[in-house]
Amino acid sequence: MTPDQHHAWLQGVLATLSARRDVVGVVGMGSTADSSRVDEWSDHDIAIIAKPEATAVFRDGLVWLPYPEDLVxxxxxxxxxxxxxYGNGHLVExxxxxxxxxxxxxADDYRVLLDRGGVAETMAEIASRRFAANEADAERDIAVFLFELLHGVGRWRRGERVSGGNVIRNEAVGALLRAVRATLPSHEAxxxxxxDGFRRVEQAYPKLAAQIAEAVAQSPETAARRLLDIATEHLEVGPTGLPPAAVQAVTRRLGWPSPA
Known part of the structure; x- marks a missing residue:
C-alpha cells in the first residue's frame, strides 16, 4: 500500500465513522498518527471510542471497514x-x-481524528502515564539481562528449546536494550x-541493533554468548556496568570463557 492509498483508506474509514452518532471519537495510533512514517509495510491502527451500547457493533462487526468483501x-x-x-495483504488493527x-x-504516538467530547483530553492523559514495563533502570536491567541469559541457556540445555530460545531472544534482549537506553544517550532517542522497547532501535542505536540482529539469528546458546559479548562492549564490566562477580558466576556456571 502506497502512502496515498494508506491515506485514502483512512479517510474512507473516518467518513464512515463520522457519519454515525454512536461514535464519540476516532484516534490513529503509530504510523496512522504520523504519516511521515508510512511505508509499504505500514498497517492501520485505530481506536474507536463509542457509546457504551455500540461497542460490540464496532468490535465484532464489519460495518465500518471499507471493502469488507475483500477481507480474507x-x-x-x-x-x-x-x-x-485484506486480500492484498494489508493489515488493519x-x-x-x-x-x-x-x-x-x-498510548505512545497518537492523533485524534474525531472528537465529539473528551477524547483529546483523555488521550493526553493516558499518553503521559508511566509504562513501567518499558521503563529503563540500568542496574536492574543489567541484572535481569544476566539472569535471563543463565535462565534461558539452562532451559535450552534441559531440552526446552522453544522456551529457552524465547527467554534469550526476547527477555534477555529486552533487558539489554533497556540497560543501554538507561546508560548510553542517543541523539535519536x-x-x-x-x-515497545524493540521498536526502531535501528534508528537510535544502529550498531547495537545490527549486532543484536546478527546474534539472535544464531542458535540460542551461541546467541546468548554473543549477547554477553555485545553487553560487555557497550556497557563494560565494572562498577557502573556489568557486575564482575555476576559475570564470572554466569560464565563459570555455563562453562563459557570470561568476556575480554
Whole structure:
C-alpha cells in the first residue's frame, strides 16, 4: 500500500465513522498518527471510542471497514482488540472503547481524528502515564539481562528449546536494550517506542541493533554468548556496568570463557 492509498483508506474509514452518532471519537495510533512514517509495510491502527451500547457493533462487526468483501482474515483477540487482513495483504488493527474505558489504556504516538467530547483530553492523559514495563533502570536491567541469559541457556540445555530460545531472544534482549537506553544517550532517542522497547532501535542505536540482529539469528546458546559479548562492549564490566562477580558466576556456571 502506497502512502496515498494508506491515506485514502483512512479517510474512507473516518467518513464512515463520522457519519454515525454512536461514535464519540476516532484516534490513529503509530504510523496512522504520523504519516511521515508510512511505508509499504505500514498497517492501520485505530481506536474507536463509542457509546457504551455500540461497542460490540464496532468490535465484532464489519460495518465500518471499507471493502469488507475483500477481507480474507479477521479475528478479535482475548483483550477485545481486532485484526483483519485484506486480500492484498494489508493489515488493519483496531481497539474499541467507551470514553470511560479509554482511560485505562496506554498510548505512545497518537492523533485524534474525531472528537465529539473528551477524547483529546483523555488521550493526553493516558499518553503521559508511566509504562513501567518499558521503563529503563540500568542496574536492574543489567541484572535481569544476566539472569535471563543463565535462565534461558539452562532451559535450552534441559531440552526446552522453544522456551529457552524465547527467554534469550526476547527477555534477555529486552533487558539489554533497556540497560543501554538507561546508560548510553542517543541523539535519536525520540524515535524509540515508549511502549515497545524493540521498536526502531535501528534508528537510535544502529550498531547495537545490527549486532543484536546478527546474534539472535544464531542458535540460542551461541546467541546468548554473543549477547554477553555485545553487553560487555557497550556497557563494560565494572562498577557502573556489568557486575564482575555476576559475570564470572554466569560464565563459570555455563562453562563459557570470561568476556575480554
Amino acid at each position: 482474515l479477521r479475528t478479535v483477540e482475548h483483550h477485545g482488540g481486532g485484526k483483519a487482513v 483496531w481497539g474499541v472503547a467507551t470514553l470511560e474505558s479509554l482511560r485505562t489504556w496506554v 525520540g524515535a524509540l517506542d515508549r511502549l
